[in-house]
Amino acid sequence: MVDVKGMPNPLFLREEELRQAIEMMFFAYRDFTGGPDEVLAEIGLGRAHHRVIYFVGRHPGITVSELLAILQITKQSLSRVLGHLVEEAYIVSRTGEVDRRQRKLELTPKGVELEKRLTAIQRDRIAHAYRNAGAEAVRGFKQVLHGVIDAKDRRRFDISGGS
């Protein structure tokens, strides 16, 4: 028999290791969204608006269907948020030229400004973490996070460690 105290059950360690990851995901996401949430609250918007503004900014001309596929919410839910953002002139919606059933979404200058402000908060947090961890750690971070994402959405990311 091996000394159980000196060399504890590797399955137990693995369980602890994995629980740590689960917990870090919770705390990291909580704090990652906390900053933008404060700014949004000041102007009467919520996290749902942020997500829409972010992805429209990231993919100008994105259609409503594409947005729904990313956000994985119902069109009724998106409609409320998106409608509000169009009313408040953060986003414009124009009819698609090739398929006139589609609505292509884009940020207005006002939308771009807000998007920048919100993204800057998250970008600075990530930049800080990246700087302190180093390039090797960043590669690992992306690799693991990539594996956490559903296979169907992995193609969105090139994590070959380019730069």
Add this chain to the structure above:
Amino acid sequence: MVDVKGMPNPLFLREEELRQAIEMMFFAYRDFTGGPDEVLAEIGLGRAHHRVIYFVGRHPGITVSELLAILQITKQSLSRVLGHLVEEAYIVSRTGEVDRRQRKLELTPKGVELEKRLTAIQRDRIAHAYRNAGAEAVRGFKQVLHGVIDAKDRRRFDISGGS
């Protein structure tokens, strides 16, 4: 002048790099919570219940205040969810022995069972990502995620790469 085409603006690359991280955080968290959400919906519970069950399971005897500090929600909001979990016998609340104002929370066997079921889903997803990425990447993942978390909560995690 350096050739701008051959060697693009490093600030632009950095911006892209950071946006990639922001986006991966969104997709990873979306998919990380998606599995448990489905199970919870079947039994009439939500993500808020999951969080409570998780942290009570992780820290048996945790007080209401401690839970509030972790979840960062109001006690009124917690009360609704926690009250329901106590009613449905997932959690028991007993008066603290040393400080009788406190309520110490614990999972019942029923609560343990649900916690295991939910955590298993997330654990398997992380385990899969860890296995595919390798030990070095896991270290990097933890280092970066650690840096994303607010300093006040970092002490919860030992990321020294122990095993």
Add this chain to the structure above:
DNA sequence: CCTTTACGTCAACCATGTTGACTTAATTTC
């Protein structure tokens, strides 16, 4: 004794998700 702390509770409200039913316009298919 008085103050503070831990917890609970009532009430109202808001943001954001859901289902289901239905409409309109445009495209695609047979």
Add this chain to the structure above:
DNA sequence: GAAATTAAGTCAACATGGTTGACGTAAAGG
């Protein structure tokens, strides 16, 4: 060219889970 499908919008009702504010009670601590 008619029929089916698709993209998008809309109305309504409802659930979850957050918020603020006010107030109550019991225990602890100065």
